[in-house]
Amino acid sequence: MAEFEVPVLSIKNLQKQYGPGCTHCQNxxxxxxxxxxCQVCGTVYACRDVSFDVxxxxxxxxVGESGSGKSTLMQCLYFDQEVTGGGAYLADYENGEKNLFQESSQQQRYIRNNIMGKVxxxxxxxxxxNFSSIGNIAEKLIAAGHQHVGLMESRGTELLDKVNIPVHRRKEAPKNFSGGMQQRVQIAKALSNRPPLLLLDEVTTGLDLSVQASVLDLIKSLQRELNISIVLVSHDLGVIRMLADRTIVMLEGKVIEQGVTDQILEDPQHRYTQQLVHSLL
Known part of the structure; x- marks a missing residue:
């Protein structure tokens, strides 16, 4: 168990608010x-003191309902939004000693391109x-500093093969693909630089059930094969049950419960989690 003592990712007291806050709501x-x-100043506290390790x-x-803050949290983790406060630390970046949120935009780009992938x-x-599927993967590789065209092509081919995109379609643009195929190309692109951490934000929402199942099977098999860490956001407890080892439950911007997934689903402690689980049954 020793290797499990050092988290790949540590989030400490992440805060994200929209609006200035006021004396009425800041406590x-x-x-x-x-x-x-806040009814007085109109500020929305999307993430309130969120902390966890991966x-x-x-x-x-x-997991959490719409508006619980889970997607905002993912946007903050991938620097799609600036945080209001808190810290994020990656074991693969500066030995986990530097707060990613305080790094320069250039360094954050480096982290996005080399240490994380997001779907x-x-x-x-x-x-x-409008790019070809293999061109999308090459774009991520180029952003990380790769220049050898042959190596990029072989890496792109290998990844598209892994995510079951037919060889004859790898030079086709994703706009011609079904939703499920587009998600598979996104997964291939996110994995292109062998990141230790993958962020998945509601990746099966809007897909047909059979397509959802194949995308989830793919994620599960890739995760086992590559031994990568994943942060997976979903409002669907079936997805969480299938993929997640541990689960965090969010409500109104706060983490209200966390634990081993089986325990959360079999014996939820918080009233909201109990409602969530019973609505699934």
Whole structure:
């Protein structure tokens, strides 16, 4: 168990608010707050003191209703949004000693291109729809400093093969693909630089059930084969049950419960988690 003692990713007291905050709402418990919205100044507290660790080879699930803060959290982790406060530390970056949120935009780009991959719910955010599929992978490799065309082509071919994109379609643009195929190209692109950490944000939402199942099977087999750590956001407890080793439950910007997935689903402690689990049954 020794290798599990050092987290791949540590998040400490992450805060994200939209709006200035005011004397009425800044203590976090005031009557001016309805859920995570201040009726006086209009500030929304999307993430409130969120802390967690992700360990090597672990899949961490994050579940919660719409507006719970889980997608905002993912945007902050991949620097798609700036945080209001808190820290993030990666074992593979400066020995986990530097707060990623305080690094320069150039360094954050380096982290995005080399140490993390992300698969977005909407493929339009993760793919260039007019590039070929293999061109999308090459783009990520070039951003990380690769220059050898032959090596990029072979890496792209290897990855598209892994995610079951037919050879004769690898030079085709993703705009011609089905939703499930677009997600598979996104997964290949996210894995192109062998990142130790993969962020998956609602990757099966909007896909047909049979397509969802094949994408989830793919993620599961790749995770086992490559032994990467994954942070997986979903509102679907079936997805969480299938993939996540541990699970965090979010509500109104806060983590209200966390633990081993089986325990969360079999014996939920918080009233909201109990409602969530019973709605699935």
């Amino acid at each position: 976090g418990e005031s009557p001016s707050l309805v859920k995570n919205y 360990f090597p080879g672990e899949v961490l699930g994050i 977005y719910q909407n493929p339009l955010l993760g793919l260039k729809m």
